[in-house]
Amino acid sequence: MTDVSAMNDHDSVTADALDSYLDKIQNLPPTPTLMIKLIELFRQADSDVDEVVKLMRRDPALSAEVLRRCNLSIFGDEEPVKDINDALFRLGFYEVYRLAVSLFGMQALTLTKELKDFPAEALRRHSGITAIAAGLLAKEVGESEGIAFTVGLLHDVGKVALAAAEGPRYSALLQACGQSGALLSSSEKTVFGFNHGEIGARLLIRWGVPDEISIPVSGHHHAEWSGSYERLVTVVDLANLLAHQLQKNLAPKFQELPAVQEAMHMLGLEPEQIFVVQHQLRKTVAQLPSLLATA
Numbered sequence: 001m002t003d004v005s006a007m008n009d010h011d012s013v014t015a016d017a018l019d020s021y022l023d024k025i026q027n028l029p030p031t032p033t034l035m036i037k038l039i040e041l042f043r044q045a046d047s048d049v050d051e052v053v054k055l056m057r058r059d060p061a062l063s064a065e066v067l068r069r070c071n072l073s074i075f076g077d078e079e080p081v082k083d084i085n086d087a088l089f090r091l092g093f094y095e096v097y098r099l100a101v102s103l104f105g106m107q108a109l110t111l112t113k114e115l116k117d118f119p120a121e122a123l124r125r126h127s128g129i130t131a132i133a134a135g136l137l138a139k140e141v142g143e144s145e146g147i148a149f150t151v152g153l154l155h156d157v158g159k160v161a162l163a164a165a166e167g168p169r170y171s172a173l174l175q176a177c178g179q180s181g182a183l184l185s186s187s188e189k190t191v192f193g194f195n196h197g198e199i200g201a202r203l204l205i206r207w208g209v210p211d212e213i214s215i216p217v218s219g220h221h222h223a224e225w226s227g228s229y230e231r232l233v234t235v236v237d238l239a240n241l242l243a244h245q246l247q248k249n250l251a252p253k254f255q256e257l258p259a260v261q262e263a264m265h266m267l268g269l270e271p272e273q274i275f276v277v278q279h280q281l282r283k284t285v286a287q288l289p290s291l292l293a294t295a
Contacts, residue, residue, distance in 0.1 A: 018202035035104035133239035158200025
């Protein structure tokens, strides 16, 4: 099991401290075993389609839900997808992977008991848009679309853990940072001793998620902390900015933002590529109902 203190060069809390905190939280999402196995299959360049089908058929409820989502993502007069084999053939592994992982991801981003003033629905929507943007950007720069999508989807899972543990106290901190413009991760560190990236990454590690997902979750917003995963973290950071820009239209001159320019330089992206990704993202967000459903 990876030690969080070894994951980053910055001053981080120990794995034991994070584990102790997580152990006290009631109603954390259970380990998504099938999601972990699906991620492992996606990471293999020569994945056997039969293995994917066999894995998904282990859980009839999962298969049925993925098929429902597949059909939500199909437009026009096309025949509905009838089985997992058909889905893989017609939509491709990446699309089916996105739908299946989104099912688990949205469950992980859902509190058992919704808290007053905690923006749960907004968090899920933002995570879905960030995941889509991360996949699009990864394709542009030669990184793994599936891994980038998964990191984007789960990058804020630590917020759910903190909300479950701290209740209204955490909701108040989110609201205060939103009003003042204070950096949330720094405020979390001051109040709790760690931030949502660190606690989220530790939760993923306990689930058995590979380092290429857990480390970027721990270091998101701080690509320089992520070692060999710096490019992947930069992809997710830029995807996060794209999601905010799309949702709130905060910056009409998006590419002039210093953080965006820095990310573009790091990834070797040209302005035209960002325009293409923005256009694709606006079109693809229409698929969000099939990604955001939690049941």
